[in-house]
Amino acid sequence: MAETAAPRRAGRDGGRVRPALLAAVLAVVPLLSGCLVDPDPSPTEALTSSPAVTGTAPSTSAPLETTQSSNKAPVYWIGRTSSNVFLFREFRDVPDQENPVTRALRAMMSEKPLDPDFFTPWQNPSKLATSISGKDVITVDVSEDAFNSNLDAGMAARAIQQLVYTATAAAASSGLIDSGQQMRVRILVDGHTDYLAFGHVQLGDLMARGAGMVAPVWIIDPQEDSELPAGSVKVTGRSTSPGGKVRWQVLRAEENGTKAPFVTGEAAAAAEAAQAGVFTLALTLPAGEYELRVAQADTADQPDPNEDSRSFKVR
Known part of the structure; x- marks a missing residue:
């Protein structure tokens, strides 16, 4: 897919x-x-x-x-x-x-x-x-x-x-x-x-995918350090919790080298079998350097230790 x-x-x-x-x-x-x-x-x-x-x-x-x-x-x-x-x-x-x-x-x-x-x-x-x-x-x-x-x-x-x-x-x-x-x-x-x-x-016996081996959530696109045109930026990722929510944040690089929160939100991971766990975002970003961070949203509203992130540029 x-x-x-x-x-x-x-x-x-x-x-x-x-x-x-x-x-x-x-x-x-x-x-x-x-x-x-x-x-x-x-x-x-x-x-x-x-x-x-x-x-x-x-x-x-x-x-x-x-x-x-x-x-x-x-x-x-x-x-x-x-x-x-x-x-x-x-x-x-x-x-x-x-x-x-x-x-x-x-x-x-x-x-x-x-x-x-x-x-x-x-x-x-x-x-x-x-x-x-x-x-x-x-x-x-x-x-x-x-x-x-x-x-x-x-x-x-x-x-x-x-x-x-x-x-x-x-x-x-x-x-x-x-x-x-x-x-x-x-x-x-x-x-x-x-x-x-x-x-x-x-080795020798038949092996199947082991449960719990994949990351709870990860970003598929954009790729690390990719450069994207200004305007609409499409983000796609996957969660191991189909139908659940993911929490995301975009940080923008400042002139002094620090990263400041730019926009945040939540998205739902698809529940249907053909797209199970897939989530997509459509972001409008001006030119700059960014870091996208995403994690599963839990009911306790606590930081998830298993976040994923991706750095990219918008030109």
């Missing part, structure tokens, strides 16, 4: 940790096909999910993506909020030489997120291929060099779910599978099962 996009995204001022800091602390299957790429020779240093994983995760997972006409690939990344570690999604431009699932996973393993608050622990694999068996099983065969990162158990589990979410999203958004089904993913490593991924997660 093509999605477009103000409280504040956790991590901008002490929530999600930027990749540079993370690196410092850091069943017959059809014929598989995929092209070769050069592996990344430099394994990432230890990445740890502690203590952020101790927060309470939302109880629902994001619904499976629906078919979209765009060629952009849905790719999930890992990001921190002030209380937890979640998956966040971007739509990315990718080459079309491979099938939609393979190219989305290749982007996840070899490219950097557009948003600097996100990261991926995966390494660029020397081999990657995918196939779909029957109506509900995606098989991913990846080389062992993709796992050359040192992770703790919590981060390893999130990395595997990052792959599961990306593979199922790519298959659903490209129309290869019915988005109304419960899709499962089998991960093979160099054609074999029973690999211990990142030293913690046993």
Whole structure:
């Protein structure tokens, strides 16, 4: 589904940790096909999910993506909020030489997120291929060099779910599978099962999307640091609470470098199945530099520790 996009995204001022800091602390299957790429020779240093994983995760997972006409690939990344570690999604431009699932996973393993608050622990694999068996099983065969990162158990589990979410999203958004089904993913490593991924997660069995892995709310558009024409600015995002409200705020950069509140409000996330959780805003903004912040609105009217934010310019 093509999605477009103000409280504040956790991590901008002490929530999600930027990749540079993370690196410092850091069943017959059809014929598989995929092209070769050069592996990344430099394994990432230890990445740890502690203590952020101790927060309470939302109880629902994001619904499976629906078919979209765009060629952009849905790719999930890992990001921190002030209380937890979640998956966040971007739509990315990718080459079309491979099938939609393979190219989305290749982007996840070899490219950097557009948003600097996100990261991926995966390494660029020397081999990657995918196939779909029957109506509900995606098989991913990846080389062992993709796992050359040192992770703790919590981060390893999130990395595997990052792959599961990306593979199922790519298959659903490209129309290869019915988005109304419960899709499962089998991960093979160099054609074999029973690999211990990142030293913690046993592979081989079918895996489904884990509940509570995705961020409670995130902004899809505008993209980080994008430049938009003055006038109407369309904002799109997603909440894991279909039918619920999100609270948003737009801050404008002042000449002294500070950010001042410019406009605030609430919006309802769609409840219908085809657009579950999607929210949209139509803002009229003059030229300037802005930060959009969004969070789920709770009944207690307390700050949500799991906000998302996005910086952009209007020219």
